[in-house]
Amino acid sequence: xxxxxxxxxxxxxxxxxxxxISCRSSQALVYGDGHTYLSWFHQRPGQSPRRLIYRVSxxxxxxxxxxxGSGSGTDFTLKISRVEAEDVGLYYxxxxxxxxxxxxxxTKLDI
Amino acid sequence: xxxxxxxxxxxxxxxxxxxxxxxxxxxxxxxxxxxxVRQAPGQGLEYMGWISAFNGEIxxxxxxxxxxxxxxxxxxxxxxxxxxxxxxxxxAVYYCARGxxxxxxxxxxxxxxxLTVSS
Numbered sequence: 001x002x003x004x005x006x007x008x009x010x011x012x013x014x015x016x017x018x019x020x021i022s023c024r025s026s027q028a029l030v031y032g033d034g035h036t037y038l039s040w041f042h043q044r045p046g047q048s049p050r051r052l053i054y055r056v057s058x059x060x061x062x063x064x065x066x067x068x069g070s071g072s073g074t075d076f077t078l079k080i081s082r083v084e085a086e087d088v089g090l091y092y093x094x095x096x097x098x099x100x101x102x103x104x105x106x107t108k109l110d111i
Numbered sequence: 112x113x114x115x116x117x118x119x120x121x122x123x124x125x126x127x128x129x130x131x132x133x134x135x136x137x138x139x140x141x142x143x144x145x146x147x148v149r150q151a152p153g154q155g156l157e158y159m160g161w162i163s164a165f166n167g168e169i170x171x172x173x174x175x176x177x178x179x180x181x182x183x184x185x186x187x188x189x190x191x192x193x194x195x196x197x198x199x200x201x202x203a204v205y206y207c208a209r210g211x212x213x214x215x216x217x218x219x220x221x222x223x224x225x226l227t228v229s230s
Contacts, residue, residue, distance in 0.1 A: 037215060049156065049220055051218055051220075054215070
């Protein structure tokens with residue numbers, strides 16, 4: 001299975017400041033159709049995960065534009081331009097390119 | 112609006128079986144598939160498998176092959192995940208999530224079903 005490695009695992013941030021999470025995959029994530037199926041999810045305590053970004057950099061509907069995704073090959077990054085209080089929680093990267101889908105360990109973002 | 116409504120809390124004894132449902136609404140069920148993910152207490156997300164309501168494709172992650180059965184009922188737009196021979200380490204919240212393909216999923220999630228396995 002493809003191993004997804006996130007860093008850092010804990011990310012203390014200050015409101016209004018930027019934050020960045022890295023995700024590295026053990027194999028390149030380009031699929032046969034040319035797309036890269038790398039997604040980012042946010043999970044607040046007691047809630048279901050919510051997808052923020054898919055195919056590396058496309059924001060899901062309703063996701064604030066302070067969230068952005070980038071990367072290629074095996075290295076990917078989620079950036080929050082200015083952290084807000086509602087952004088606390090766990091962030092997971094996930095690859096769907098190779099069966100089975102696999103998640104990173106999660107990064108805990110707190111204020 | 113798209114919704115995935117999951118069944119309620121389950122408490123089972125070791126060795127028993129459990130069946131979790133995920134009823135879809137707000138979209139054409141047979142144009143999509145459903146992925147299943149679980150999360151043990153305090154742990155990360157673990158992918159279990161995929162079932163396409165579009166073409167009938169069913170895939171199981173190796174950890175669940177032979178012990179989990181995924182099905183759909185297109186007449187009620189409901190997906191099911193049945194797990195047999197339950198163990199205490201199967202205690203987790205089980206989620207269903209919609210996908211357009213086995214590689215492209217996760218835009219909508221159910222609220223999760225807590226399954227507790229305890230003697």
